[in-house]
Amino acid sequence: MKLLRNTLLETFVAVVDSGGFTDAQFALGITQSAISIRIRDLETALGYRICERGRGGFRLTERGEIAYNKARDILRSARDFDAELLELRGITTGDLRIGVIDAVNTLAELKLEKSLKQFLDRPNEVRLEIVVASPTELTQRLITGELHVAIAPFRNQVAELSYTELCQEEHRLYCGREHPLYDFPDEQIDKEVIAHYQICQRSYNMLDPPNLQLNHPKAIVANMEAMATLIETGHYLGPLPVHFVESRRQSKSLRELAPSLLHWTSTFYLATRSTSLYRRAVELFVEDLVRCCGSDT
Amino acid sequence: MKLLRNTLLETFVAVVDSGGFTDAQFALGITQSAISIRIRDLETALGYRICERGRGGFRLTERGEIAYNKARDILRSARDFDAELLELRGITTGDLRIGVIDAVNTLAELKLEKSLKQFLDRPNEVRLEIVVASPTELTQRLITGELHVAIAPFRNQVAELSYTELCQEEHRLYCGREHPLYDFPDEQIDKEVIAHYQICQRSYNMLDPPNLQLNHPKAIVANMEAMATLIETGHYLGPLPVHFVESRRQSKSLRELAPSLLHWTSTFYLATRSTSLYRRAVELFVEDLVRCCGSDT
């Protein structure tokens, strides 16, 4: 049972997500009439129209748009609130919303899979949600409470969050088979040489090869797969995590450039809100993750 | 009408605040049976008992205590959420919860009264709440959202809040009629002399006379009235805001010590949450206050 009943808001959100009343019937398990009435009631309560509907299609009004976003937020925190109170029974329940940076599943040192398994092996009623996003976005979503924990190489840390070091990720510079440097002997490669070629970067400048001069127009990607693709075209050099390259078939089509010269690491952190409300599920998962990562490095 | 209906939690909070079911009837405007049923339902939903009741008296259980605090928090944010959505109509409504340090009403430069009047003169449906507390507490309550704005001489400012300078408050050191220094000529008073007497301080060390050596056991107070009382005993010297002393009868029984030597000022700030949700009422009051304070200084 739910502690807070937000029938009207839940209906509103479901209607928006379903793009109209008709489809929301199935999402909500009530008839279209009921939905119609609920939306009317909500509009009466608010004193303004939240959406245009009818044969012309479904569309939020300007205020409706604002209301929708706020409603989603409050529903999420209502769920978390429920979970907090229910967890006082000793049962692990509610949402656990985890954010990670992309290409994290092959980072063996992180032990994400192992700790998730440990967490889930315990008796629990947790609804898991995993989101992939950039460190900046993850930070933002942690602060708003949209995420409970996030895992990424956070470079600029903010006061609202607290960070725990998890592991290191090793990076090298790679080129594709078609690239002029592909057949170059390592001994002849140095930063001077590298500087002649275009380099592809991640949009959040977090994996920059340190001390590399980037004189040339460079490509920007927001995702590891995209990075690999661009490097494979043979047009760009680019940094990639070693585990990422080694875990895939195409590794043969990529070449590490002067690994003794061009290698660097980034530190992965677990981030949570400093002033987090107590949630057993979050607590337990953090424990599991930190334990698994700490066990051998 | 309310957007979020938290019947169960509202009942719970009202019952706790009324100290039992019987009195909560009047607070809630429903019969005792209804309350009994609601509390039972809440306990069923939670899966644990939240309070002991019966002829033996009313008492929260351990978990009930936790639940009560969380419930109060969520109800407050639900009210604010309602206000946010309702204010999209253009009507100023909802709570406006203001925190101030004590003895603020005689600080003329602050123009608190004038700006409150301006604010309230506008058509509005705002429920005002004014809380008096120490700067530390005010900071805490702002962060949790318990307060919307706070006014005090904040000395250590935190990142979560943003501060606007409002005005200055002038302080002097005073002694009571019975104090040995009461009849001392100002010329003979210096820090050396002062250091021989006990000084009373505010518990948040914010109005400390700068550069005063406090060698002697000193008294601590958390409130301006208390400070005045202790000074009037003739046993302590103590700092007081000038406006505070001048605005009351007893000023004759207090003496400023070497005002040319011993005077200092503290800066009053208005603090709000940096990442505050948009509330028209809050916005307007802040405008009013800043305008009134800025108009002449």
Place this chain on the structure above:
DNA sequence: TAAGCAATATGATATTTTTTCATGTACAAA
């Protein structure tokens, strides 16, 4: 330009939830 259709609104009725009223139970104090 009217018929057809798809999306929502509405009125009457059914169902469920919540409240009250009357009464029962338990327990501390007299």
Place this chain on the structure above:
DNA sequence: TTTGTACATGAAAAAATATCATATTGCTTA
């Protein structure tokens, strides 16, 4: 033991919310 207070409970009433059938509306389409 009695009494009175504080809460619990069952039945009935009231209120809120749902459904079903049908109306309305505006956009296609012929």
